[in-house]
Amino acid sequence: MGKSSIIYVIGLSLIIGIALANINETSMGSMDSYTTYFGRTMAHNIALAAANVGANRVLFDYAYDTPISGPFSGGSYAVAYWDTGAASTYVKFMEVVAKFNSGGETIHDTVRAVFGRRQFSIYGWFTEEEKNGYLRPDGTTGPYYGSSDWKITGDSVFGYAHTNYKFNLAGQPYFDRKVTARLAPTLGTLGGVEDPVYNEGYEWGVTIQRDTANLGALRSLANAGNPFAAAFDGSDVGLEFFSTGDVRVRIPHTTGATLDTTVPVSVLSSTKVIGAVNGDLHLKGTYRGEVTVCAFTGTGPFAQKGNVWIDGDLVAANNPRLDPGSTDMMGIVAERMGYITKDLTRNSSSALNIQAAIYCHNGEFTAEDFWSIPKSGRVSLYGSITQKTAGSLGVFSFTSGLLNGYFYSIRHDTRFLTSGPPAFPFSSKLKLIAWWEN
Helix, strand or coil: CHHHHHHHHHHHHHHHHHHHHHHHHHHHHHHHHHHHHHHHHHHHHHHHHHHHHHHHHHHHCCCCCCCEEEEECCEEEEEEEEECCCHHHCEEEEEEEEEEEECCEEEEEEEEEEEEEEEHHHEEEEEEECECCCECCCCCECCCCCCECCEECCCEECCEEEECCCCEEEECCEECCCEEECCCCEEECECCEECCEECCCEEECCCCCECCHHHHHHHHHCCCCCCCHHHHCCCCEEEEECCCCEEEEEECCCCCCCEEEEEEHHHHCCCCEEEEECCCEEEEEEECCEEEEEEECCCHHHCCCCCEEEEEEEEECCCCCCCCCCCCEEEEEECCCEEECCCCCCCCCCEEEEEEEEEECCCCEEECCCCCCCEEEEEEEEEEEEEEECCCCEEEECCCEEEEEEEEEEEECHHHHCCCCCCCCEEEEEEEEEEEEC
């Protein structure tokens, strides 16, 4: 009996010892796991905090590239930037590395971000100011110059809408996407209604700067490798596009006396940017592929040049209205004005189709002599429009409807929300494209 008691006590002691050892090991493991988890959490939080500060600086100043580093919350962080250096396709990268010492171990965490230009093609409608700014080719003003542009019941804007001043809204105009402006709108009553429809809401106090550096970048890209570049300088150039991917070039556009030839679009520019320098550009036809066409002003006798003229339908070979996957995409950039060429053969049942992103830097997109031409049907723009002032295409009466010019239908090309025509103008601020956390 005594021996069995001794064996029982020894066995019990061994069991208790093993149990205590396991408990101790588990406790130590739990502490190690907690220490590691705490360290990783702190390192990640430090990285996120630094990344938010670093991203904020870039979003407010696209040129910001000064590394920042320092201690924070018991650890440290380092933020670094670098970019591609290409102004027309400006992309900035940011990398944040955070460190935190926990239990004698230095734990690292990384956050990376990619920023890109906000091309103006993302807007269905963008102006600096909602007023008429019609200028004739000789520089004189039109009869409605300076008048406020109003959007009224029956008007609709698809795609983001923005003005750097304020909208004038009467009745119940419709905005499909979010509306932004620097100032709250001036509202007017129409038919007893004063109730604009903001389908995705609105925000006032927003200013989006246009960058003149865009035009300089486009000038440097225009006509790269173009064997006719010298003829393009100081000339009014006519471009008629074909669904084959070719384009007929006529200089001057009226006769082709200097140049009249048909070549692939790629022959005119290796950068997909074609430009009339110190001249005007006349466009029509069916294009294939990606291209941006530009007209630039000059000095002296070329001071009123830099206009783009739409002489007829200008559409994609693969219609993006029917196929959102279409790779045919055109940008139209005028340093001065964009005109729909006067065509007195048009009537109230006519239709002019344009599929492009349009940008007028110092002017607006309008119809030539819109106040005096007869009723000319409808202009259907599928793409986007950015302009300094709000171009008018016709004259309307509340009692009689359209009196002169065109009805105007704008639908935003949703492809432009994620991509845009080659080197299309962009804002002076970046947008966040991608965000990665370790």
